[in-house]
Amino acid sequence: MDDLMLLFPLLIIGSGALLLMLLAAFEKIEVESASYISMGFFAAAFFVQLLVASTPETVLFGKIFNGMLVSSNFTTIAGLIILGCGFFTTMSSHTYFRVNLFCTLEFYAIILFGTCGMLLLTLSQELITAFISLEIMSLSIYILVGYDRSNIRSTEAILKYLMLGAFAGAFFIMGTAFIYGGTQSTKFAEIGSFVAGHSATNPLVLGGVFFIFVAFLFKAAAFPFHAWVIDVYDGAAAPVTGFMATALKTAVFTIFANFLAINGALHQGWITFLFYIAVFTMFGGNLIAIGQHSIKRMLAASGIVHSGYLLIALVAISTDHFTGTVIGYYLAAYAVGTLGIFSALSYLGGEGEKRATFEDFKGLAKVRPYSAAAITVFLLSMAGIPPTAGFMAKFYVITSAVTAGHMTLALLGIMSSILSIRYYLRLIINMYFHEAEEYFETGGSPWATAATFILVFCVFAIGLYPIVI
Amino acid sequence: MIQNYLILSIILFCLGILGVITRRNVFTVFMSIELMLNAANLAFLAFSRLHESMDGHVLAMMVMAVAAAEAALALAVVILLHKHKGKLDTNLFSLLKG
Numbered sequence: 184m185d186d187l188m189l190l191f192p193l194l195i196i197g198s199g200a201l202l203l204m205l206l207a208a209f210e211k212i213e214v215e216s217a218s219y220i221s222m223g224f225f226a227a228a229f230f231v232q233l234l235v236a237s238t239p240e241t242v243l244f245g246k247i248f249n250g251m252l253v254s255s256n257f258t259t260i261a262g263l264i265i266l267g268c269g270f271f272t273t274m275s276s277h278t279y280f281r282v283n284l285f286c287t288l289e290f291y292a293i294i295l296f297g298t299c300g301m302l303l304l305t306l307s308q309e310l311i312t313a314f315i316s317l318e319i320m321s322l323s324i325y326i327l328v329g330y331d332r333s334n335i336r337s338t339e340a341i342l343k344y345l346m347l348g349a350f351a352g353a354f355f356i357m358g359t360a361f362i363y364g365g366t367q368s369t370k371f372a373e374i375g376s377f378v379a380g381h382s383a384t385n386p387l388v389l390g391g392v393f394f395i396f397v398a399f400l401f402k403a404a405a406f407p408f409h410a411w412v413i414d415v416y417d418g419a420a421a422p423v424t425g426f427m428a429t430a431l432k433t434a435v436f437t438i439f440a441n442f443l444a445i446n447g448a449l450h451q452g453w454i455t456f457l458f459y460i461a462v463f464t465m466f467g468g469n470l471i472a473i474g475q476h477s478i479k480r481m482l483a484a485s486g487i488v489h490s491g492y493l494l495i496a497l498v499a500i501s502t503d504h505f506t507g508t509v510i511g512y513y514l515a516a517y518a519v520g521t522l523g524i525f526s527a528l529s530y531l532g533g534e535g536e537k538r539a540t541f542e543d544f545k546g547l548a549k550v551r552p553y554s555a556a557a558i559t560v561f562l563l564s565m566a567g568i569p570p571t572a573g574f575m576a577k578f579y580v581i582t583s584a585v586t587a588g589h590m591t592l593a594l595l596g597i598m599s600s601i602l603s604i605r606y607y608l609r610l611i612i613n614m615y616f617h618e619a620e621e622y623f624e625t626g627g628s629p630w631a632t633a634a635t636f637i638l639v640f641c642v643f644a645i646g647l648y649p650i651v652i
Numbered sequence: 653m654i655q656n657y658l659i660l661s662i663i664l665f666c667l668g669i670l671g672v673i674t675r676r677n678v679f680t681v682f683m684s685i686e687l688m689l690n691a692a693n694l695a696f697l698a699f700s701r702l703h704e705s706m707d708g709h710v711l712a713m714m715v716m717a718v719a720a721a722e723a724a725l726a727l728a729v730v731i732l733l734h735k736h737k738g739k740l741d742t743n744l745f746s747l748l749k750g
Contacts, residue, residue: 311711318718322725329729335736338729339745345729346681346742349722350672353688356715357665360692363708364658364699 186243188235189254192228192262193302196269199224200295207288214286218277218630221291225270225298232262243306250370251309257507261305261437264511264518268430269298271634275526276422278631282534283420285331294426297323301434310359310369310395313438317355317402320434321348324427328419340418347411351401358394361387375445384452392449395442396456402435405494406463409487413471416483421532424479425525428486429518436493436510443497444505457498458592465491465599472606476540481606482524485565488603489517495596496580499587509583515645516564516576523561523638527554530631531623538623541610546619554623554632555614557639562607564642567600572645657698664691678733678740682726689719 203220206212236259243252272294280286300319307313325348329341363369365387366377378388401408416424443450468487475481496510531547531554532538548555564571577600584593625632664687671684693712700708730740737744 311714315714315718318721322721325725325729329732332732338732338736341729342678342733342742342745345726346672346678346685349682349685349726350688352718352722353665353668353685353692356689356692357695359711360661360695360699363696363711364702367703367705367707369707369711 185235185238185241188231189238189241189259190243190252190306191235192232192266193299193306195224195228195231196266196295196302197299199228200292200299203288203292203295207292212288214280214288214290215277217288217291218273218280221295222270222273224295225266225273229263229266229270232259232266235259236263250372251312252303252306253308254306255507257440257505257511258305258437260507260511261433261514262302264433264515265298265301265305265430268426268433268518268522269294271522271526271638272422272426272430274634275425275529275631276420278625278628279420279422279529279532281628283331283536285333290327290330293323293326297327297426298430301430304434305437307438308371308441310362310371313442314352314355314359317398317438318352320431321352321402324423324431327423327426328415330423331420336418337420338418340415343411343418344415347401347408351398351408354394354401355398358391358396358398361391361394363391365391371442371445375449378446378449389452392453396453399435399439399442400460403432403439403490403493404487405490406460406467406487409464409467409471409490412487413475413480413483416486417477417480421479421525421528421536424482425522425529428482428521428525432486432490432493433514433518436497436514437507440497440500440505440507440510444500444502444507447502450500450502454498457494458589461491461494461498461592462595463491464488464494465596466602469599469602472603475606476542478524478528478539478541478544478610481541481610482521485603485606486521488599489513489565491599492577492580492596493517495584495589495592498589498592499580499583501587509579512645512649513576513580516572516642519638519641519645520561520564520571520573523635523642524558524565526631526634526638527558527561530625530628530635533624541613544610545613545617547614547623549619550621550623554635557635558614559611560639560642562611564646566604566607570643570646572642575646575649654698654702657694657701661691661694661698664688664694676742678730678742681742682723682730685726686719686723689715 240255242250297320300316303316325345329337331337365385366374404412465488468484472481472484564573567573567577581593581596668684668688672681675681693715696708696712
């Protein structure tokens with residue numbers, strides 16, 4: 184019964200996706216009512232997930248699924264973040280599609296399908312299950328990115344993303360084949376006991392793990408594989424970009440951490456590799472972000488920097504009693520900040536996202552002071568200024584690195600954080616210290632605005648949560 | 653004996669990577685990716701034979717199903733690109749410069 188409850192959010196989301204897909208066949212149903220239906224499904228799944236949030240580690244239906252799905256505190260928290268991201272994305276899409284008229288009912292169904300894949304990815308403790316859920320998630324995101332079929336920019340984005348994503352998927356499956364060859368199993372538990380019994384330097388295991396890392400680093404937009412992110416985020420619609428930047432990253436980092444945590448020797452052998460990847464990801468992302476003129480591209484680059492921080496947290500995890508609290512907290516803090524900005528962009532962007540660059544947001548504070556304040560809160564949270572969630576998250580990541588004995592990494596993390604303030608402040612300065620050149624009219628639906636202000640509350644709530652508790 | 657299959661699989665995989673990197677036609681790129689997936693399938697079957705278990709066969713079937721889904725989406729994208737530009741050369745699509 185408990186197992187069923189733990190799997191229930193996944194079932195709710197899956198059945199919601201199927202229901203919406205069926206409803207799409209009826210012409211009478213409006214697109215806007217589809218968004219309400221999917222909000223309902225997200226909210227229901229979120230509350231079920233909240234009910235089971237404190238369950239200890241359980242193997243879900245051990246006899247039927249053969250230990251492929253394991254739920255722990257970490258996965259339920261990741262599930263909560265993903266479901267929350269889905270909920271707020273639906274809210275902001277509702278507003279976005281008032282002015283950008285290319286939405287059909289299937290859009291919401293595909294968001295639900297993607298969420299389904301992400302939830303499954305967080306739970307999976309077996310490489311083939313991980314591959315299939317990774318592909319469910321990626322295929323849905325590809326479609327969402329290219330949803331505006333008349334827009335050549337989004338077509339180009341889907342081409343790039345699909346080509347490189349499928350390429351990374353092939354690496355993942357080749358790595359799985361190697362690991363299967365080396366250890367006779369694709370289950371994390373059995374790989375762990377093989378590595379413990381033999382050694383992590385078996386050439387097949389080593390090659391396999393490397394290929395799987397390539398795939399994960401690609402999906403997480405880490406250093407050598409980060410170039411696609413900026414183009415794809417730029418080409419996709421604002422709510423979709425927000426969804427990709429937050430929910431997808433949460434799912435990928437959850438499975439990445441679960442995979443690294445299977446065995447201490449495995450983690451130990453790759454620490455130097457991950458160390459350099461983390462450093463290059465942070466500074467590379469910062470360099471790219473400083474040169475951008477479009478807000479979406481800047482946020483994409485800042486997403487790369489945040490991947491770097493998450494990699495620091497991955498370097499510092501302890502495999503003996505892995506809880507994933509630091510990673511979960513950072514993901515939550517990053518998700519509220521990024522989602523908030525993207526939901527603000529969804530209603531401020533205007534028709535065809537005509538307001539996209541730093542220049543376009545000049546004087547926003549004079550015309551819409553509350554929106555400007557909200558965006559400022561999100562930017563400060565991403566830059567890591569107290570008392571926002573972003574500060575606490577960075578604090579925990581750096582502390583965990585120091586505790587694990589990676590002093591250099593902690594120092595480099597702080598340096599990169601200082602660098603990143605530059606491009607976040609640039610937008611704040613543009614909003615506050617210039618005269619308004621236009622009226623910033625919006626589409627009329629209040630949902631995205633509501634989402635933005637709820638997320639402002641979440642930024643402070645998540646930031647103050649560890650102090651209050 | 654098993655090594656030969658593995659070597660073939662790795663050669664196919666490398667050919668796939670080369671194809672993705674060097675080819676400019678969208679179709680050829682997607683074909684190369686399929687080649688990479690099939691190289692992995694061959695490795696699965698070879699290892700399955702080595703371990704004398706059926707697991708690898710099942711995994712290969714799963715990969716095929718996913719590859720089919722990906723190919724369906726890829727073909728849809730190819731049609732979309734052709735509608736926009738009338739050609740499938742990846743160099744033509746360079747509005748977004750990262």
